[in-house]
Amino acid sequence: MALSSTQNLIDHPYYEKNRMRSVLPGFRESWPGLLAIMVIALFCDLPGIPWPFTVHDLLAYIDHILPPIQGRGLFIDLLHFNYVVICLSVGIIIRNVIGIPKSWEPGLSYYSVFLHAGIIMLGSQYLLRDMVKLGGLTIIIMVVFVFGTAAFFVFLSRIFKLDDSLAGLLSAGFSMCGVTALVATAPMVRAKNEQITYAIAATVSFGIICMIILPPIARIFEITQSSFGVISATGVPNSAQVIASGFMYGFDAGKVAGFVNIGRIVLIPAGALFIYFLTMTKDVLQAERINIWQIVREKFPVYVIGFIIVWGANCLHFFPKPAVFAMEKVMIWLFSLSFVGLGLQTKLTEVRKAGLKGLIAGYVGGSVKLLLALLVIITLMKYGFIE
């Protein structure tokens, strides 16, 4: 009876509302961080908004003053400083060189809202024929990479003699979309708090390296925009970094990366279950009867539904061309805000915090996956299987 009345209380809408309030910082705490993100993004360069001084203008001016290298400017033409690179670099520099006040932190935690809203609006840039163009092969590559990487990381963790929980976390972080997948898998593999922090540090730091080195490497191999989008979505761990590295390479690469990454996000519940069955011992599996449907429901990222709605509406030609063009602009604003927020949240000291053994295992596994993704996609591109 007592249990039932407690359950009734928990299910009560008022309790649910309070529970939501306890995890979501209110506007009073969040506005400094949100305002900082907006002001910094404005100074970085938001398309369509006339602003007298932006970092992009400054770099273009420096390029104009400096003698050209092979007829091209250093920052804009050669180093490809577009809005993604500028927003991220400015955020990282402010965080790690100047430092940020504590009052910014609650607002900065909203950066994923902007990222997810941007991904939803990405649906307006895609038609059904774009998905057909990507083809079933891309879907197969992605599914194989998600489950293959998960299994490979569990195997690698055994070689490095890592704890099963940490193995599960690294496996989730590197095989699917980084931090979100890692947090979703944590309770299933019975991870400790410090292991979660450790795995997040390893995944995020590896993602940062990927984001920086992948576009220049791809330019050496003259990889097409579409193929780079697929490489980015299969090789880079975190969603934000997938989108960032894609747009660093080019607008079309960013679009493809975002689209393919949606498939990876959808696989979180299945991937988490797969890792659970791989890492837990037979005794645990027999003792615990898990509800698969409940896990799928709990772990499914609901913003994918928003993407499907916008994409579906675009496929049905609900939006005329000028509206699609305006949506592209708004999408870039949202991504700019999220990249500034991501940069402001990137602590470079996290790499040191992660320690050596797990970091090596993560980096070795992540590098193998990235190289394999590059190799597979370049081969398929050469033989004309993908564009």
Next chain:
Amino acid sequence: MDEKTNRTEALQKERDKIKAETEKQMLRSRINDYIAIVLALGAVFILWLLQLMGVY
């Protein structure tokens, strides 16, 4: 025996703490998703409406 029970209890406490913490993070992530859906669909609707009204 007591030591073993204490250790099991401590382990259980640690697990409960982690479960509560990850549940909190999952809830935050879910709320963020809802806000993102409202923000993006709202923006799409406004842009579509403005276009329909011939603003651009």
